[in-house]
Amino acid sequence: MPGLAERLAGKNDRARKFLEAAAKAKAERPRAYLELGRMNFEDVSAQPAGADKKLSEAQVARVLAPLEIARKQRPPMAQLYSLMAEVWLNSARRPTQEEFRTVVEGPMTFPTSIPLVWRTTLLAAEWKFEKEALALAQHGVRISRDAGARNQFELVAAAFQRDAETAPPAAAPTKKSP
Numbered sequence: 001m002p003g004l005a006e007r008l009a010g011k012n013d014r015a016r017k018f019l020e021a022a023a024k025a026k027a028e029r030p031r032a033y034l035e036l037g038r039m040n041f042e043d044v045s046a047q048p049a050g051a052d053k054k055l056s057e058a059q060v061a062r063v064l065a066p067l068e069i070a071r072k073q074r075p076p077m078a079q080l081y082s083l084m085a086e087v088w089l090n091s092a093r094r095p096t097q098e099e100f101r102t103v104v105e106g107p108m109t110f111p112t113s114i115p116l117v118w119r120t121t122l123l124a125a126e127w128k129f130e131k132e133a134l135a136l137a138q139h140g141v142r143i144s145r146d147a148g149a150r151n152q153f154e155l156v157a158a159a160f161q162r163d164a165e166t167a168p169p170a171a172a173p174t175k176k177s178p
Contacts, residue, residue, distance in 0.1 A: 007035050015039070023066060033070035034080050037063050041087060050092030060091045071102070078113045081106020085119040094127045107136060112143055121156055134160035 003018030019036040022029060044059035055063075064087060070080050084103045088095045095103070100123070107117045117140045124133035137160060140153030 003032055004029075004035060007039075012039060023069070028073055030070035030073040030075065030077060030080070033066040033073070034077060034083070036066040037070070037080075037083055040066065041083060045090065048090070048092075052092065054092035055087065055090050057091075057093055060087055060093070063087050071105075076109050078106060078110040078116050081110070082113075082116050082119050085116075085123045089119070089123050089126055095123075097129075100124070100127070100129055100132070104132065104136075107139070111139070114140070114144060114146075114149055117143065118149070118152065121153065125156055125160070130160055130163065134164065 003015050003022055006012075006015035006018055015035070016039055019032050019039070022032045023036060040063045044055055044062060048055050049059055050056035064084065067080055067084055067087075070077070081103055085106070088099070088103060103120055103123060107113070107120050110116055117136060121133060121136040121140055123129075124136055134157060137153045137157035141150055141157055144150035144153055
């Protein structure tokens with residue numbers, strides 16, 4: 001595909017034209033949509049328009065749009081989910097539970113991809129998806145072969161385990177008197 005070749009050659013302007021044409025033609029090339037998403041992420045990351053120098057909702061949507069198309073095509077790609085996690089880590093807005101579940105499809109599909117599991121763990125931790133952060137970190141501990149990576153996962157798991165154990169119990173509902 002010419003757009004992918006141009007991107008590989010570093011000719012991003014030409015690559016974008018070809019990739020956008022492929023997207024407009026609804027090509028069944030998930031890699032083309034991934035590269036278009038990467039290019040969009042590079043563009044919006046250079047000028048974040050959200051609060052605290054984070055990505056605005058429109059910028060997040062611009063990057064995620066081609067990634068959502070790629071996600072529905074085969075073959076699945078770990079890099080796609082990794083980029084989705086990176087986008088949400090840089091977003092001014094917290095992902096919804098459904099949006100977060102979409103990212104978690106990545107480690108479920110590629111359970112031995114340490115970088116993907118780590119990035120998704122960071123996303124869960126950053127946006128306070130506590131149960132998921134703990135489960136992902138514990139999974140990372142199990143699959144890590146490198147001591148450094150295992151230590152990182154252990155630290156996150158220990159923090160979320162401690163928080164889960166020290167959380168106050170939920171108050172029982174009270175009856176209102178008539």
